[in-house]
Amino acid sequence: MGIRHIALFRWADGVTEDQVAGVAAALSVLPAAVPQLQAYAFGPDVGISEGAYDFGVVADVADPEGFAGYRDHPEHQKALGVILPLLADRAAIQFRLPDTPGEP
């Protein structure tokens, strides 16, 4: 059973492109630093739909213990230290990944 963790961020007014680049930089070290990560993807919204959030992170881990390991990892906590002051809103979930991607 895999777990997909998703976090979507809406930035506060006044957040700069440099600050968003700092978020991406902080997240970019995590695939190599966090052994529990099986896949990791993140990035800014590309502006092709109305009302979208500003930034998204998707972390695939093996199980709830893998999610806790990612969540509590010092490098992830460091990234949260960069992200949290910039947030106006955050939407998150963890759902079970099918054993065969694409299958129900």
Add this chain to the structure above:
Amino acid sequence: MGIRHIALFRWADGVTEDQVAGVAAALSVLPAAVPQLQAYAFGPDVGISEGAYDFGVVADVADPEGFAGYRDHPEHQKALGVILPLLADRAAIQFRLPDTPGEP
């Protein structure tokens, strides 16, 4: 350049497990029906973090045209007809996938 579309749903009060099962059933036909889908994963929150949304959908497509093809596909529109009446809140984004998953 791949695009990852994410939609997170928070259900309205009173939504039943059967209704959520109906959502999953409507979404489960999409991988076979929508040629633009390169990967598709969805499911209910597994309850391992505070304040999580209730249901998540992740659709990977090749490009913005692929996203439009998915968004406008009759089977997707049919699924939206099942989902929208159940929603209290929805958070969505589309971000660019790295050419090599896991790489910054």
